[in-house]
Amino acid sequence: MTATGYKVFGIAMQRRGARRKLVVVTYGALVAFCTTTFVLHVAYGLGALLPYSWSIYASMAVSMFVFGGNGRWGLVKSFANKPPQPDAPMVEIVKLNLAPRTLVSQNTSMWKNDERELSRRDQAHYHAYQAVAVAVLVILLLAFWSIKPPLWVSAEILREAVFIVALLTSVLALTLPAAIILWTEPDIDTPEEQT
Amino acid sequence: MENELYNRIAVLRAERNLSRQDLADAVGINVQTVGFLERGDYSPSLTLALDLSEHFGLPVEAIFSRKPLRPLSEALYGDHKANDHKARRSNR
Numbered sequence: 679m680t681a682t683g684y685k686v687f688g689i690a691m692q693r694r695g696a697r698r699k700l701v702v703v704t705y706g707a708l709v710a711f712c713t714t715t716f717v718l719h720v721a722y723g724l725g726a727l728l729p730y731s732w733s734i735y736a737s738m739a740v741s742m743f744v745f746g747g748n749g750r751w752g753l754v755k756s757f758a759n760k761p762p763q764p765d766a767p768m769v770e771i772v773k774l775n776l777a778p779r780t781l782v783s784q785n786t787s788m789w790k791n792d793e794r795e796l797s798r799r800d801q802a803h804y805h806a807y808q809a810v811a812v813a814v815l816v817i818l819l820l821a822f823w824s825i826k827p828p829l830w831v832s833a834e835i836l837r838e839a840v841f842i843v844a845l846l847t848s849v850l851a852l853t854l855p856a857a858i859i860l861w862t863e864p865d866i867d868t869p870e871e872q873t
Numbered sequence: 874m875e876n877e878l879y880n881r882i883a884v885l886r887a888e889r890n891l892s893r894q895d896l897a898d899a900v901g902i903n904v905q906t907v908g909f910l911e912r913g914d915y916s917p918s919l920t921l922a923l924d925l926s927e928h929f930g931l932p933v934e935a936i937f938s939r940k941p942l943r944p945l946s947e948a949l950y951g952d953h954k955a956n957d958h959k960a961r962r963s964n965r
Binding site for chain 1: 893902905906908909914917
């Protein structure tokens with residue numbers, strides 16, 4: 679599963695229970711963050727784009743540095759099934775903005791997903807896709823209602839609801855596949871158990 | 874039909890004094906996957922099953938089975954006992 683050891687903020691994540699706690703805490707923090715930005719948007723009229731972009735940045739940070747799946751950091755190995763681009767060596771030509779690419783090939787074995795990991799990755803994306811597809815249909819329904827609002831709700835509330843659901847859908851689309859892997863992957867053997 | 878697949882990977886690995894990491898490196902999988910295979914939590918692809926069979930130098934059916942596998946010692950010597958018993962009975 680993991681590319682960079684099994685630790686997040688120094689806490690071991692070999693046990694599924696620990697990973698599930700991490701997923702719950704992280705999503706709790708993301709929802710709190712999205713709610714705060716949304717409240718700021720409503721209370722102070724910061725503009726719809728601001729809370730949206732903050733929430734997307736927060737989700738990207740979670741996906742990149744905590745859950746993983748998108749590069750060299752995070753718990754889940756890169757979904758791309760290949761090593762991330764190695765750092766360019768700091769040589770004189772960097773100063774000339776020639777952007778050199780390193781010629782040293784990286785050890786791909788630790789970044790390569792084997793057949794079990796690839797099947798888990800594909801399953802996780804399939805389940806995440808279903809959740810996101812339902813959310814997209816909800817957005818469509820709300821958007822349609824906001825054009826022709828029913829009697830029991832105002833168009834203004836529906837427009838805000840479209841925005842909120844779109845925000846949460848974006849957060850899920852960015853983070854859910856890795857979260858599903860973290861949630862479902864069984865306990866990982868420690869080196870003593872591996873012999 | 875149940876999708877259960879039994880295997881003797883743990884026994885074969887112990888017999889050959891291989892660590893999980895050794896076996897994982899030999900067949901090109903992650904060390905965690907060896908653990909999943911041994912515990913029966915994961916059924917390998919045909920390619921991986923054939924790789925394991927080649928690595929251990931045994932036919933696939935000696936490593937994997939849809940039915941619970943008998944202990945190797947019993948598989949090797951259990952039949953001898955039964956055959957001896959049969960032979961003794963026929964001699965009488």
